[in-house]
Amino acid sequence: xxxxxxxxxxxxxxxxxxxxxxxxxxxxxxxxxxxxxxxxxxxxxxxxxxxxxxxxxxxxxxxxxxxxxxxxxxxxxxxxxxxxxxxxxxxxxxxxxxxxxxxxxxxxxxxxxxxxxxxxxxxxxxxxxxxxxxxxxxxxxxxxxxxxxxxxxxxxxxxxxxxxxxxxxxxxxxxxxxxxxxxxxxxxxxxxxxxxxxxxxxxxxxxxxx
Numbered sequence: 001x002x003x004x005x006x007x008x009x010x011x012x013x014x015x016x017x018x019x020x021x022x023x024x025x026x027x028x029x030x031x032x033x034x035x036x037x038x039x040x041x042x043x044x045x046x047x048x049x050x051x052x053x054x055x056x057x058x059x060x061x062x063x064x065x066x067x068x069x070x071x072x073x074x075x076x077x078x079x080x081x082x083x084x085x086x087x088x089x090x091x092x093x094x095x096x097x098x099x100x101x102x103x104x105x106x107x108x109x110x111x112x113x114x115x116x117x118x119x120x121x122x123x124x125x126x127x128x129x130x131x132x133x134x135x136x137x138x139x140x141x142x143x144x145x146x147x148x149x150x151x152x153x154x155x156x157x158x159x160x161x162x163x164x165x166x167x168x169x170x171x172x173x174x175x176x177x178x179x180x181x182x183x184x185x186x187x188x189x190x191x192x193x194x195x196x197x198x199x200x201x202x203x204x205x206x207x208x209x210x
Contacts, residue, residue: 019083026074034074038067041084044169045091051164052095054153062098066091081178088171089179092161099157151201159194166191 017023019040025033045066049059070090077086152160165176166187173184180187 017082023083034071041087048169049091049095051168054149062094066094085175092179147205151198154201155197159197162190163194
């Protein structure tokens with residue numbers, strides 16, 4: 001595979017991104033390099049989409065479309081952020097579009113905290129196969145995760161986005177600000193409100209959380 005040009009090296013040092021070399025080769029049309037990026041980030045991007053959407057199959061579609069969009073647009077990636085941040089922004093936009101279309105089809109039905117969450121059985125099966133936990137423990141974790149997802153689904157879109165990006169995906173405030181096109185202070189205040197709203201939702205299900 002070709003070496004990265006000197007200018008790219010300087011810029012990649014600023015980024016401090018382990019993906020920089022594969023990104024540079026992907027820009028040159030190297031599909032194998034892009035496949036490495038897919039393998040590196042597909043789990044994180046899927047988890048992000050799944051938490052945003054609350055549905056396993058729909059999240060799979062979103063991530064697939066996001067990687068296709070990323071491959072087509074990678075020539076426009078300026079390299080002034082980490083590749084994972086740029087890719088996360090694409091997933092975020094895909095999830096937003098999906099939710100808008102879904103809400104339009106459903107007539108913006110309100111989400112009830114009594115509704116079951118659309119959580120896949122695959123995570124449970126994988127945990128059971130890996131050993132170390134009883135089936136009861138796995139079921140309890142799955143039930144807890146499902147209830148938390150219901151509460152996340154009940155947040156408004158802005159709160160859900162910042163909560164998922166910060167508390168689940170662990171992006172920095174600066175990265176979230178870049179993705180959402182918001183000042184850092186706005187990100188923090190929105191996250192504060194999102195955490196309070198999530199806590200209120202959990203209290204309705206579990207009672208006192210102390």
